[in-house]
Amino acid sequence: MNFTNMDIISMKDFSRDMIDHILNVAEELEPVARGEKRSNIFSNVLLSLLFFEPSTRTRMSFESAIIRGGGNVLNLGSLEASSISKGETLADTIRVVEGYADAIVLRHPKEGAARMAAEYSSVPIINAGDGAGQHPTQTLLDLYTIKRESVLDGVKIAIAGDLKYGRTAHSLCYALSLYGAEINLVSPDSLQMPEEIVNDLRGQNINVYQTSVMEEVIEDIDVLYATRIQKERFPDVTEYEKVAASLKITPGLLDKAKIDLKVMHPLPRVNEIDASIDNTNHACYFKQSFYGVPVRMALLSLVMGRLK
Amino acid sequence: MINTTKKNGIRVQPIKNGTVIDHIQAGQALNVLKILDIPGTSQGTVSILINAPGKGVRKDVVKIEGRELESKEVDKISLIAPNATINIIRDFDVVQKQRVKIPKFIEEFVRCINPNCISNSREPIISKFYVTNNMPGNIYLRCKYCEKTIDENIADYLH
Ligand SMILES: Nc1ncnc2c1ncn2[C@@H]1O[C@H](COP(=O)(O)OP(=O)(O)O)[C@@H](O)[C@H]1O
Numbered sequence A: 001m002n003f004t005n006m007d008i009i010s011m012k013d014f015s016r017d018m019i020d021h022i023l024n025v026a027e028e029l030e031p032v033a034r035g036e037k038r039s040n041i042f043s044n045v046l047l048s049l050l051f052f053e054p055s056t057r058t059r060m061s062f063e064s065a066i067i068r069g070g071g072n073v074l075n076l077g078s079l080e081a082s083s084i085s086k087g088e089t090l091a092d093t094i095r096v097v098e099g100y101a102d103a104i105v106l107r108h109p110k111e112g113a114a115r116m117a118a119e120y121s122s123v124p125i126i127n128a129g130d131g132a133g134q135h136p137t138q139t140l141l142d143l144y145t146i147k148r149e150s151v152l153d154g155v156k157i158a159i160a161g162d163l164k165y166g167r168t169a170h171s172l173c174y175a176l177s178l179y180g181a182e183i184n185l186v187s188p189d190s191l192q193m194p195e196e197i198v199n200d201l202r203g204q205n206i207n208v209y210q211t212s213v214m215e216e217v218i219e220d221i222d223v224l225y226a227t228r229i230q231k232e233r234f235p236d237v238t239e240y241e242k243v244a245a246s247l248k249i250t251p252g253l254l255d256k257a258k259i260d261l262k263v264m265h266p267l268p269r270v271n272e273i274d275a276s277i278d279n280t281n282h283a284c285y286f287k288q289s290f291y292g293v294p295v296r297m298a299l300l301s302l303v304m305g306r307l308k
Numbered sequence B: 001m002i003n004t005t006k007k008n009g010i011r012v013q014p015i016k017n018g019t020v021i022d023h024i025q026a027g028q029a030l031n032v033l034k035i036l037d038i039p040g041t042s043q044g045t046v047s048i049l050i051n052a053p054g055k056g057v058r059k060d061v062v063k064i065e066g067r068e069l070e071s072k073e074v075d076k077i078s079l080i081a082p083n084a085t086i087n088i089i090r091d092f093d094v095v096q097k098q099r100v101k102i103p104k105f106i107e108e109f110v111r112c113i114n115p116n117c118i119s120n121s122r123e124p125i126i127s128k129f130y131v132t133n134n135m136p137g138n139i140y141l142r143c144k145y146c147e148k149t150i151d152e153n154i155a156d157y158l159h
């Protein structure tokens, strides 16, 4: 399998074998990501971070990944001060920046921006979120978390929250279909997973169960993946509060769960998970955000040809 | 006089040289004209049959005097009338008959349905779509950039 110079744009570009390979490399690199083992895997590497939208976790975890491996980052800096505010096209920006760096990590407000950037760039483009589109490194770190903390093959998972608009949930479902997962979708009726995605999953022989009641699925699952519920999606505050309360993960709910159930969340959370869960064995979300580092390290080392 | 046009009981003046687009999905004839920019570009007579009796199903037919189509025009037609045939008429006879072929990938002439797609911004790119035809007559287009699909009213997105 050769990843050298490959762009990382969308989960649809990955086969199960490719994902398995990335996750294996991530596991090898985990001690480096933790700072327990020194490595020069990124010596002489310059990674450019082009974030046209705010990000803390994704940007910092890419920085952590490259610096822990002995490389350096070039940041875009403030948007107002840059030539972008003077109206430069992304196509031009990319052709300039590719001359400065060995790979480009891009977050952009327009869907498809990363795919376009890849057409213009001779160095690998890594999509760190294109509007409401794809965010493949998030999905890969989610898979890695499930693999490390639970079991990926045939996992019984519940995904809860805003499943209509949440790109994290869409992309994760697609990826889990490669692993024969059993998928329970928990959301209010107004925020259900789009029908075409559910049909797609069923077409892959995946068992999909849809409900709005968490209690219906909690006893049976290995992983509970909570996603953010945005106030703006609801006609009024009372409706929002009703739904938020019904999906909230509380100690009472987890009493009914398997003892080794893992709770995940892409963060930042608002009210989806009661803080008293944090110190239990169920809580997995801070580990999940750490796992972004080895996974991004693995991707960077593969696309830049530092590892095979 | 040739009587091909009378064969089905359809009364249209025969054309000497030109193109007959037959077996157009009923209701799509006007979209075919839009694709061909008629009457903008054609000097010759153009006749249209709407809801003509076909083999079992109703169909539309467009007959254009004095014009043979470019392959790009045929590609566009295939997206809204996947069962159409293109008949080239010379000296009143059908000299070539071809079913439209649905391309796997198309560039430029479809606008993405997603207003926030990078292909609808002022970047120097043309739109690109993968074409899927899973059931006969059921075509959908997936944007190469934003991955959104167009599966209805494709004619509205042609330009
Ligand atoms: N000279 C002509 N002028 C106008 N229409 C014609 C002419 N010759 C054939 N056609 C039309 O072109 C289409 C294809 O013709 P033909 O090959 O004879 O029929 P089919 O495809 O049904 O076997 C038919 O709709 C027919 O009426």
Ligand SMILES: [Zn+2]
Pocket (backbone or CB within 6 Å): A112, B112, B113, B114, B117, B118, B119, B143, B144, B145, B146, B147, B148
């Ligand atoms: Zn698009």
